[in-house]
Amino acid sequence: VTVALHPAIRAMLDRAQQAGIPALSAGTPADARAMMETARVALGDGVAAGSSTELTIPTRGGDITGTLLMRVA
Amino acid sequence: VAQSGCALLLPDYRLAPEYPFPAALHDAEDALVWAWAERARILGYAGPLIVAGDSAGGNLATVVARTVRDQVTLAGQVLIYPVTDTDLSTRSYTAYGDALGLTRADMHWFLNHYAAAEHWADPRIAPLRALDLAGLPPATVVLAEYDVLHDEGAAYASRLSAMGVAVTVRRYPGVTHGFIRLHGAVDTAAQAVADVAADLRRFCATP
Numbered sequence: 001v002t003v004a005l006h007p008a009i010r011a012m013l014d015r016a017q018q019a020g021i022p023a024l025s026a027g028t029p030a031d032a033r034a035m036m037e038t039a040r041v042a043l044g045d046g047v048a049a050g051s052s053t054e055l056t057i058p059t060r061g062g063d064i065t066g067t068l069l070m071r072v073a
Numbered sequence: 074v075a076q077s078g079c080a081l082l083l084p085d086y087r088l089a090p091e092y093p094f095p096a097a098l099h100d101a102e103d104a105l106v107w108a109w110a111e112r113a114r115i116l117g118y119a120g121p122l123i124v125a126g127d128s129a130g131g132n133l134a135t136v137v138a139r140t141v142r143d144q145v146t147l148a149g150q151v152l153i154y155p156v157t158d159t160d161l162s163t164r165s166y167t168a169y170g171d172a173l174g175l176t177r178a179d180m181h182w183f184l185n186h187y188a189a190a191e192h193w194a195d196p197r198i199a200p201l202r203a204l205d206l207a208g209l210p211p212a213t214v215v216l217a218e219y220d221v222l223h224d225e226g227a228a229y230a231s232r233l234s235a236m237g238v239a240v241t242v243r244r245y246p247g248v249t250h251g252f253i254r255l256h257g258a259v260d261t262a263a264q265a266v267a268d269v270a271a272d273l274r275r276f277c278a279t280p
Contacts, residue, residue: 003218005247
Protein backbone atom coordinates (compact mmCIF):
# COMPACT_ATOMS: atom_id res chain seq x y z
CA VAL A 1 0.00 0.00 0.00
CA THR A 2 1.40 3.38 -0.98
CA VAL A 3 0.51 6.36 1.15
CA ALA A 4 1.47 10.00 1.04
CA LEU A 5 4.69 11.08 2.68
CA HIS A 6 4.15 11.59 6.41
CA PRO A 7 3.35 15.29 6.96
CA ALA A 8 6.01 15.72 9.66
CA ILE A 9 8.67 14.27 7.37
CA ARG A 10 7.41 16.35 4.43
CA ALA A 11 7.74 19.44 6.62
CA MET A 12 11.29 18.50 7.67
CA LEU A 13 12.35 17.98 4.07
CA ASP A 14 10.79 21.30 3.07
CA ARG A 15 12.54 23.14 5.89
CA ALA A 16 15.87 21.58 4.94
CA GLN A 17 15.40 22.62 1.33
CA GLN A 18 14.43 26.17 2.28
CA ALA A 19 17.44 26.41 4.60
CA GLY A 20 19.73 25.31 1.79
CA ILE A 21 21.11 22.36 3.73
CA PRO A 22 23.41 20.51 1.31
CA ALA A 23 23.34 16.80 0.56
CA LEU A 24 25.54 14.57 2.69
CA SER A 25 27.60 13.86 -0.40
CA ALA A 26 28.14 17.53 -1.22
CA GLY A 27 31.17 17.98 1.03
CA THR A 28 33.87 15.95 2.71
CA PRO A 29 33.38 12.93 4.97
CA ALA A 30 34.11 15.25 7.91
CA ASP A 31 31.35 17.55 6.70
CA ALA A 32 28.93 14.63 6.44
CA ARG A 33 29.77 13.43 9.95
CA ALA A 34 29.26 16.94 11.30
CA MET A 35 25.87 17.14 9.60
CA MET A 36 24.84 13.80 11.08
CA GLU A 37 25.94 14.93 14.52
CA THR A 38 24.02 18.20 14.15
CA ALA A 39 20.92 16.26 13.18
CA ARG A 40 21.39 13.88 16.08
CA VAL A 41 21.61 16.74 18.56
CA ALA A 42 18.63 18.49 17.00
CA LEU A 43 16.49 15.38 17.39
CA GLY A 44 17.34 15.18 21.07
CA ASP A 45 18.09 12.25 23.27
CA GLY A 46 15.80 9.29 23.49
CA VAL A 47 14.57 7.74 26.68
CA ALA A 48 17.40 7.55 29.20
CA ALA A 49 19.03 4.13 29.04
CA GLY A 50 19.83 3.85 32.72
CA SER A 51 23.56 3.22 32.76
CA SER A 52 26.31 3.85 30.24
CA THR A 53 29.73 2.23 30.48
CA GLU A 54 32.74 2.68 28.21
CA LEU A 55 34.50 -0.58 27.34
CA THR A 56 37.66 -1.48 25.47
CA ILE A 57 37.22 -4.08 22.76
CA PRO A 58 40.27 -5.81 21.30
CA THR A 59 40.29 -6.23 17.53
CA ARG A 60 42.88 -7.33 14.99
CA GLY A 61 43.25 -3.64 14.05
CA GLY A 62 43.88 -2.58 17.65
CA ASP A 63 41.63 -1.69 20.54
CA ILE A 64 38.38 0.11 19.85
CA THR A 65 35.94 1.56 22.33
CA GLY A 66 32.41 0.40 22.91
CA THR A 67 29.55 1.88 24.86
CA LEU A 68 27.40 -0.48 26.91
CA LEU A 69 23.91 0.81 27.66
CA MET A 70 21.81 -1.00 30.21
CA ARG A 71 18.44 -0.41 31.73
CA VAL A 72 18.54 0.03 35.46
CA ALA A 73 16.38 -2.61 37.14
CA VAL B 74 17.06 -0.32 25.70
CA ALA B 75 14.15 1.18 27.59
CA GLN B 76 11.46 -0.76 25.72
CA SER B 77 13.21 -4.05 25.04
CA GLY B 78 15.01 -4.43 28.34
CA CYS B 79 18.07 -5.56 26.41
CA ALA B 80 21.56 -4.32 27.12
CA LEU B 81 23.09 -2.60 24.10
CA LEU B 82 26.75 -2.59 23.08
CA LEU B 83 27.73 0.08 20.56
CA PRO B 84 31.19 -0.70 19.14
CA ASP B 85 32.98 2.35 17.80
CA TYR B 86 34.26 0.68 14.64
CA ARG B 87 36.73 2.38 12.34
CA LEU B 88 35.24 4.51 9.59
CA ALA B 89 35.94 4.85 5.90
CA PRO B 90 37.52 6.50 4.02
CA GLU B 91 40.32 6.74 6.59
CA TYR B 92 39.93 2.99 7.11
CA PRO B 93 38.47 1.46 3.95
CA PHE B 94 36.84 -1.96 3.57
CA PRO B 95 37.28 -4.36 5.28
CA ALA B 96 38.43 -2.44 8.37
CA ALA B 97 34.93 -1.72 9.71
CA LEU B 98 33.86 -5.29 9.00
CA HIS B 99 36.88 -6.70 10.82
CA ASP B 100 36.13 -4.49 13.82
CA ALA B 101 32.49 -5.56 13.80
CA GLU B 102 33.43 -9.24 13.54
CA ASP B 103 35.94 -9.00 16.35
CA ALA B 104 33.55 -7.00 18.53
CA LEU B 105 30.81 -9.57 18.06
CA VAL B 106 33.09 -12.50 18.86
CA TRP B 107 34.39 -10.61 21.88
CA ALA B 108 30.88 -9.80 23.08
CA TRP B 109 29.87 -13.44 22.77
CA ALA B 110 32.87 -14.58 24.78
CA GLU B 111 32.68 -11.84 27.40
CA ARG B 112 28.94 -11.37 27.85
CA ALA B 113 28.73 -13.24 31.12
CA ARG B 114 31.49 -11.07 32.60
CA ILE B 115 30.02 -7.86 31.22
CA LEU B 116 26.38 -8.49 32.02
CA GLY B 117 26.59 -10.86 34.94
CA TYR B 118 24.82 -13.60 33.00
CA ALA B 119 25.35 -15.38 29.68
CA GLY B 120 22.29 -13.99 27.97
CA PRO B 121 21.30 -14.35 24.32
CA LEU B 122 23.05 -12.15 21.78
CA ILE B 123 21.37 -10.25 18.94
CA VAL B 124 23.08 -8.22 16.24
CA ALA B 125 21.41 -5.08 14.95
CA GLY B 126 22.07 -2.01 12.89
CA ASP B 127 20.50 0.58 10.65
CA SER B 128 21.53 1.55 7.11
CA ALA B 129 25.27 0.85 6.75
CA GLY B 130 25.12 -0.61 10.26
CA GLY B 131 22.45 -3.01 9.05
CA ASN B 132 24.85 -4.10 6.33
CA LEU B 133 27.58 -4.82 8.85
CA ALA B 134 25.12 -6.56 11.16
CA THR B 135 23.91 -9.11 8.66
CA VAL B 136 27.34 -9.62 7.11
CA VAL B 137 28.94 -10.43 10.46
CA ALA B 138 26.00 -12.68 11.31
CA ARG B 139 27.16 -14.76 8.35
CA THR B 140 30.94 -14.43 8.55
CA VAL B 141 31.26 -15.40 12.22
CA ARG B 142 28.34 -17.83 12.36
CA ASP B 143 30.72 -20.66 13.27
CA GLN B 144 32.03 -18.71 16.28
CA VAL B 145 28.94 -17.00 17.67
CA THR B 146 25.39 -18.19 18.33
CA LEU B 147 23.00 -15.36 17.63
CA ALA B 148 19.39 -15.27 18.80
CA GLY B 149 18.41 -12.82 16.10
CA GLN B 150 19.35 -10.04 13.73
CA VAL B 151 17.55 -6.72 13.39
CA LEU B 152 18.20 -4.98 10.10
CA ILE B 153 16.77 -1.50 9.84
CA TYR B 154 16.65 -0.30 6.21
CA PRO B 155 19.94 -2.12 5.59
CA VAL B 156 22.30 -1.73 2.66
CA THR B 157 22.27 -5.19 1.08
CA ASP B 158 23.49 -4.56 -2.46
CA THR B 159 25.45 -2.17 -4.64
CA ASP B 160 22.99 -2.03 -7.52
CA LEU B 161 21.90 1.59 -7.67
CA SER B 162 19.33 0.99 -10.41
CA THR B 163 16.51 -0.72 -8.52
CA ARG B 164 12.91 0.47 -8.70
CA SER B 165 13.23 2.29 -5.40
CA TYR B 166 16.41 4.02 -6.54
CA THR B 167 14.61 5.10 -9.69
CA ALA B 168 11.54 6.28 -7.82
CA TYR B 169 13.11 7.96 -4.80
CA GLY B 170 16.75 8.54 -5.71
CA ASP B 171 16.68 12.26 -6.27
CA ALA B 172 15.18 14.18 -3.38
CA LEU B 173 14.00 12.35 -0.26
CA GLY B 174 16.94 12.64 2.09
CA LEU B 175 19.14 9.75 1.04
CA THR B 176 19.77 9.98 -2.71
CA ARG B 177 21.41 7.81 -5.32
CA ALA B 178 24.28 10.30 -5.44
CA ASP B 179 24.73 9.96 -1.68
CA MET B 180 24.85 6.19 -1.87
CA HIS B 181 27.35 6.27 -4.73
CA TRP B 182 29.49 8.63 -2.67
CA PHE B 183 29.26 6.42 0.43
CA LEU B 184 30.16 3.28 -1.53
CA ASN B 185 33.09 5.00 -3.21
CA HIS B 186 34.45 5.99 0.19
CA TYR B 187 33.78 2.56 1.70
CA ALA B 188 35.40 0.33 -0.90
CA ALA B 189 37.05 0.34 -4.29
CA ALA B 190 34.60 -0.50 -7.06
CA GLU B 191 36.24 -3.87 -7.72
CA HIS B 192 34.97 -4.99 -4.29
CA TRP B 193 31.35 -3.95 -4.77
CA ALA B 194 30.21 -7.43 -5.79
CA ASP B 195 31.85 -8.97 -2.73
CA PRO B 196 29.08 -10.52 -0.59
CA ARG B 197 30.75 -8.95 2.43
CA ILE B 198 29.64 -5.62 0.94
CA ALA B 199 26.60 -6.83 -1.00
CA PRO B 200 25.12 -9.61 1.18
CA LEU B 201 22.21 -10.00 -1.23
CA ARG B 202 24.78 -11.67 -3.53
CA ALA B 203 25.92 -14.21 -0.95
CA LEU B 204 25.30 -17.72 -2.20
CA ASP B 205 24.62 -19.24 1.20
CA LEU B 206 22.43 -17.46 3.71
CA ALA B 207 21.22 -20.67 5.35
CA GLY B 208 21.71 -21.02 9.05
CA LEU B 209 21.53 -17.33 9.78
CA PRO B 210 19.58 -16.27 12.86
CA PRO B 211 15.94 -15.16 12.63
CA ALA B 212 15.65 -11.68 11.23
CA THR B 213 13.55 -8.59 11.47
CA VAL B 214 13.90 -6.42 8.37
CA VAL B 215 12.56 -2.87 8.67
CA LEU B 216 11.70 -1.14 5.40
CA ALA B 217 10.77 2.48 4.75
CA GLU B 218 8.43 3.06 1.81
CA TYR B 219 10.18 6.14 0.43
CA ASP B 220 13.74 4.84 0.64
CA VAL B 221 16.22 4.06 -2.12
CA LEU B 222 17.15 0.97 -0.07
CA HIS B 223 13.57 -0.34 0.13
CA ASP B 224 13.76 -2.82 -2.72
CA GLU B 225 17.14 -4.34 -1.86
CA GLY B 226 15.98 -4.75 1.74
CA ALA B 227 12.83 -6.48 0.57
CA ALA B 228 14.85 -8.66 -1.80
CA TYR B 229 17.22 -9.62 0.99
CA ALA B 230 14.34 -10.55 3.27
CA SER B 231 12.97 -12.76 0.49
CA ARG B 232 16.36 -14.43 0.00
CA LEU B 233 16.69 -15.09 3.72
CA SER B 234 13.22 -16.60 3.80
CA ALA B 235 13.95 -18.75 0.74
CA MET B 236 17.04 -20.05 2.55
CA GLY B 237 14.93 -21.15 5.51
CA VAL B 238 15.61 -18.21 7.79
CA ALA B 239 12.64 -16.98 9.83
CA VAL B 240 12.02 -13.40 8.70
CA THR B 241 9.68 -10.72 9.92
CA VAL B 242 9.35 -7.90 7.41
CA ARG B 243 8.13 -4.66 8.88
CA ARG B 244 7.31 -2.19 6.11
CA TYR B 245 6.35 1.31 7.18
CA PRO B 246 4.39 3.44 4.70
CA GLY B 247 4.85 7.15 4.18
CA VAL B 248 8.35 7.39 5.68
CA THR B 249 11.89 7.90 4.41
CA HIS B 250 15.32 6.46 5.09
CA GLY B 251 16.42 7.13 8.66
CA PHE B 252 12.86 7.64 9.88
CA ILE B 253 13.26 5.57 13.04
CA ARG B 254 15.50 8.29 14.48
CA LEU B 255 12.43 10.56 14.41
CA HIS B 256 10.65 8.52 17.08
CA GLY B 257 10.10 11.62 19.16
CA ALA B 258 8.29 13.45 16.38
CA VAL B 259 6.76 10.92 13.99
CA ASP B 260 4.15 8.44 15.17
CA THR B 261 5.16 5.86 12.58
CA ALA B 262 8.71 5.93 13.93
CA ALA B 263 7.53 5.53 17.50
CA GLN B 264 5.50 2.51 16.38
CA ALA B 265 8.57 1.08 14.62
CA VAL B 266 10.63 1.38 17.80
CA ALA B 267 7.90 -0.43 19.73
CA ASP B 268 7.71 -3.15 17.05
CA VAL B 269 11.48 -3.68 17.04
CA ALA B 270 11.53 -3.82 20.83
CA ALA B 271 8.83 -6.49 20.71
CA ASP B 272 10.89 -8.49 18.21
CA LEU B 273 13.97 -8.18 20.42
CA ARG B 274 12.01 -9.55 23.37
CA ARG B 275 10.73 -12.38 21.19
CA PHE B 276 14.22 -13.28 19.99
CA CYS B 277 15.47 -13.35 23.57
CA ALA B 278 12.57 -15.53 24.70
CA THR B 279 13.04 -18.13 21.96
CA PRO B 280 15.22 -21.01 23.17
